[in-house]
Each structure stands twice: as C-alpha cells, then as structure tokens.
Amino acid sequence: MSDYLSVTALTKYIKYKFDQDPHLQSVLLKGELSNFKKHSSGHLYFNLKDNNSVVNAMMFKAQASKLDFSPKEGDEVLIEARVSVYERRGNYQIYVNKMHLDGVGNLYQRLEALKKDLTKQGLFNMEHKKPIPKFPKKIAVLTASTGAAIRDIHSTINSRFPLVEQIQISTLVQGEQAKKDIVEKLEYADTLGADVIILGRGGGSIEDLWNFNEEEVVRAIFNTKTPVISAVGHETDFTLSDFVADVRAATPTQAAVIATPDQVELSQYIKQMELNLSRHIVQLINNKKKHLEHVASYYKFKQPSLLYDQQIQRRDDLERQLNISMNNQLTSLRQRLDLLNNRINIRDLQQLAQQSKTYKTQLDDAMNKAIQNILHNAKSNLAQRLESLNNLSPTNTMLRGYTIVNKDDQVITSTQALKTNDNISLTMKDGEVDAIVKKVRCNKDEQ
Structure with a gap:
C-alpha cells in the first residue's frame, strides 16, 4: 500500500513541475475571452479559448487595475501569463500578468484614448454647437460620388425641400488618402457660403470608418464655421466626427431630414396660420361691434x-x-x-x-x-x-303736432302693424293717451 500516492501528493508534484519549468513562467497567448466574471474582490476569472481548446484563467486585482481597457465577453486579447495548477481541482490554469486587446481591439483603444484627450480639450462641448438653419438656401454634401449615401441624401432633399440648392462635393471616404481629402473638402465647402454641410458615408467596419476618427478630421470639423451634420455609417456606428459635429444623424437619409424642412408640413402650417388669422379677424370685428354697441348705449x-x-x-x-x-x-x-x-x-x-x-x-x-x-x-x-x-329732439317734433304711436312697448311706424281693437298708446308733447283702434286704413301704394 505504501507504493500508492494520494491525489493531493500527485497534484502537488505536478504543480511543482509546472512551477519549476522556465518555459511556463511567461507564455504569450492569443485567444477569445469567455465566461468572463469580475469578483467583488476585484480579481478577474475567465476562460481563454480558440477554435479547438479552452483554458481556465484568472487575473489578480493588482494586475487588473493596470488594464487600459474594460474586458468583456468575446474580446480578442493578447495575454502574458504564468502556467500553474490549481490544487483544489487538479486543473491547470494560467495566471495573467498583462492583457491587451488584439487587432480591432487596438483600434478601440486608440479611439477611446483620442476621445478622452479631445473631450478634455473641450472639442465636444455643447457650447460650441451651431444651430442648423430652419430654411436653408444652400446645402453642401460631402460624400462619395457613387453609392447609396449620395442617392439617399439627394432623393430625400428633393422630396422634402426642392427649393434648396445642393452642392455635391465628391469626397474620398475610405483608404489612405481619405483623411487628407476629407479635410481639404471640408475647408473648401466652408468657403462656399452654404447654410449647412452634410458629411457622410454608408456603413462599414471600424476599419472602414476609421478616417472619421482621425484627429485631423475631427479638428477640421470643429474649425468649420458652417454648421456640420455628421452622417457616418449606420445607426449603431459612432465616430469622433459624430461627437464634434453640430448634429449627429444616424444615417445619411436622416441627415437630409435634419437639414431640410418638409414641404408638406410647411403647407399645412401655412393653411393653419390662414385659419388662425381669419378666426382672429372675425373675433376682432365682433369685439369692435360689441364696443360700438356699448358706446351707442351710453346714457348721454x-x-x-x-x-x-x-x-x-x-x-x-x-x-x-x-x-x-x-x-x-x-x-x-x-x-x-x-x-x-x-x-x-x-x-x-x-x-x-x-x-x-x-x-x-x-x-x-x-x-x-x-x-x-x-x-x-x-x-x-x-x-x-x-x-x-x-x-x-323727438320732443320738438311732437311740438309741431306729431304723435308717437306705441303698441306693446314698440314704436309703430306702419299701419301694417295694427289691426282693429288693438290697444295703443299715443305720446304727445304734453302727455300720453291710451286708445283702441277702431279701424285700420292702409294706403294702396303701401300694400
């Protein structure tokens, strides 16, 4: 029985071998994070996997606090780690000393660093945002001369507000020369006297949209005196151009909508104003009539x-x-x-x-x-x-022999209003006479 080892002894021996092997003290690994968890203690627990294998991993709080990004499920990472055995489970795992985003992740790191720096400089502050004119006369559109973006912008503007002049400036939106071309076209568009500039392109990967994250492009937008609408990518895409622009549009179509009023809505607004004006005039006339009637009833x-x-x-x-x-x-x-x-x-x-x-x-x-x-x-x-x-004066008229005939407190001015046996009142210069109509004779010409 003395030849048999306990599980603990075997595990300790294997761990000893791992810890003594110089090739396992610092290994460089590449893989994807899965089952990522951050413990309340600050330690990180996760798996590192590729297409065929998975290994357990952990990162102590001291090393995790030095990370320049926030790890999350699915991140592709580059890791420097030490390989050892966790005795309690008998599993081998890696203890991570350093971790960086791989590939696209590096771009995100650059993006976040630049965004943080430009935010400190105040380039994204709301106080620098210029208002978009409600009724523009001229719109400069900076995008590729071919593609869905220019077609969407052009058709949307024509359908909403065909009175506006469109200046289409063909601009490189992808590739090594795009950054310089965007800056030059922005500076040129700013000299045309346009009311608003639309800078846009269709969707794509972060690499495709990267020119709109370049610091030179961001500063060119910031320095533009003409209001700029950024319409880069799809609704889920965000670039630094969106943050520095005066308005961010989710799509090129939405940029055209933001830049122009709707002719249908304008027509309805004008009709509503006409109705309000007519209603106001009628109300004013009625008020004046009431005022005139009130003045006319004045006792003097x-x-x-x-x-x-x-x-x-x-x-x-x-x-x-x-x-x-x-x-x-x-x-x-x-x-x-x-x-x-x-x-x-x-x-x-x-x-x-x-x-x-x-x-x-x-x-x-x-x-x-x-x-x-x-x-x-x-x-x-x-x-x-x-x-x-x-x-x-009515009294003076009665002094000349005239009499006022009243029936039911109404002044009678025609024989048509009287009939036999009507009770009437005759007002004369020195009093009133109550009488009964015995006969009514009407002139034939009045009938």
Whole structure:
C-alpha cells in the first residue's frame, strides 16, 4: 500500500513541475475571452479559448487595475501569463500578468484614448454647437460620388425641400488618402457660403470608418464655421466626427431630414396660420361691434342736453373768473398809480398820467370789445348747437303736432302693424293717451 500516492501528493508534484519549468513562467497567448466574471474582490476569472481548446484563467486585482481597457465577453486579447495548477481541482490554469486587446481591439483603444484627450480639450462641448438653419438656401454634401449615401441624401432633399440648392462635393471616404481629402473638402465647402454641410458615408467596419476618427478630421470639423451634420455609417456606428459635429444623424437619409424642412408640413402650417388669422379677424370685428354697441348705449347719447349742460356752466364760470381777474388787475394798477403819485411830483407827471389814462381807456375799450366778441361768438355757437339738438329732439317734433304711436312697448311706424281693437298708446308733447283702434286704413301704394 505504501507504493500508492494520494491525489493531493500527485497534484502537488505536478504543480511543482509546472512551477519549476522556465518555459511556463511567461507564455504569450492569443485567444477569445469567455465566461468572463469580475469578483467583488476585484480579481478577474475567465476562460481563454480558440477554435479547438479552452483554458481556465484568472487575473489578480493588482494586475487588473493596470488594464487600459474594460474586458468583456468575446474580446480578442493578447495575454502574458504564468502556467500553474490549481490544487483544489487538479486543473491547470494560467495566471495573467498583462492583457491587451488584439487587432480591432487596438483600434478601440486608440479611439477611446483620442476621445478622452479631445473631450478634455473641450472639442465636444455643447457650447460650441451651431444651430442648423430652419430654411436653408444652400446645402453642401460631402460624400462619395457613387453609392447609396449620395442617392439617399439627394432623393430625400428633393422630396422634402426642392427649393434648396445642393452642392455635391465628391469626397474620398475610405483608404489612405481619405483623411487628407476629407479635410481639404471640408475647408473648401466652408468657403462656399452654404447654410449647412452634410458629411457622410454608408456603413462599414471600424476599419472602414476609421478616417472619421482621425484627429485631423475631427479638428477640421470643429474649425468649420458652417454648421456640420455628421452622417457616418449606420445607426449603431459612432465616430469622433459624430461627437464634434453640430448634429449627429444616424444615417445619411436622416441627415437630409435634419437639414431640410418638409414641404408638406410647411403647407399645412401655412393653411393653419390662414385659419388662425381669419378666426382672429372675425373675433376682432365682433369685439369692435360689441364696443360700438356699448358706446351707442351710453346714457348721454340718449339725453343730448347732458353733453352741453356742463359746458354752459363752465363757460359762465370762466366768464366770471375773467371779470374778477380783470377787476383785480385794474385795482392793482390803480394802487400802483396812487403809490407813484405819492412818491413823484404830480405836476411833472400830470401830462404823462393823462396819456397813461387815455391809453388805459383805450386798452379797456379794446379788451371789453374783445371780451364781448368772444362772448357773442360763444353764445352764437351755443345757440346754433342748441337749435340743432332741438331740431333732432323727438320732443320738438311732437311740438309741431306729431304723435308717437306705441303698441306693446314698440314704436309703430306702419299701419301694417295694427289691426282693429288693438290697444295703443299715443305720446304727445304734453302727455300720453291710451286708445283702441277702431279701424285700420292702409294706403294702396303701401300694400
């Protein structure tokens, strides 16, 4: 029995062999992450696999904190690790010291690093975003001269707002020369006086869209004075051009929609405005009519004498004030003259006083004449107005022998409104008479 080993002893021996083998202390592996889990302790547990094999792996918190990306299920990675045995299960596994994204993953790393740097510089801040004009006159479209993107943009603009001028600028959107060409075409489009620039292309892989992540292109968009709409790729694709542009469109078609108003919606809006304007005018007229009716019902218009009673009294008050003022002024002048007579030798001023008296008399006469003329004109004007009001007054009309016929509180102006035995009321100049109609005779011409 002494020749038999325990499982623990065998596992320890194998682990010892692994740990002593220099070729297993640092191995470089390439594979895909699966069953990825991050423990609450900060350690990472996952499997590394390729098409044919799988190996258990873990990464301690100290090494995981140094990663320049966030690992997730399905990532293709490059790993530097140590191979050993986990004694409790008897499985061999790798302990990862370093890990980097492989292939496309490196592009994502570059993208995130550049995005972080440009964000710190403020290139993506909302305060730099320019508004898109509501009714553009000219749109510059930067994309490949062939392909679905240019066709979608062109057809969408024509269907929504055919009045706008389209400037199509053929631009390289893929390849080594695309970055430089995009920058040059943006600078050129910015000099054309366009209201908005659409920069776009169809979908593709991250490699295909990479030119729109280049820092030179991002800065060219940022420096453009004309508002820019970025329409790169499909709805799920994001590039740095989308972040720096004034507006990001999910697709080239959506970019055309954002850049233009819809002619159908504009037509409906105009019709709605016409209806609102008509409704407002009708309402305004009705309000004015009500105001006119309210003014016409004012009690002073029903009793015209109220309009001039106050004016007559005011004229009398002014006349009285004028006489008082003139008397006060004359009294003051006499007092001044008496004072001068006491201070100055009357003999020397006798002739001057006589002249002043004569001049004063002339002034008095002229003033009295002027006052009389004013009063006469005012009285004549008042008499004319009173006569006009009296001529229009129903009472004056009745003084000439006319009578107002009322039936059921309504004024009767035609024999057509009366019939035999109707009770009527006759209003005369000095009272009213209640009467009964005995017979109605209508003129034949009125029938």
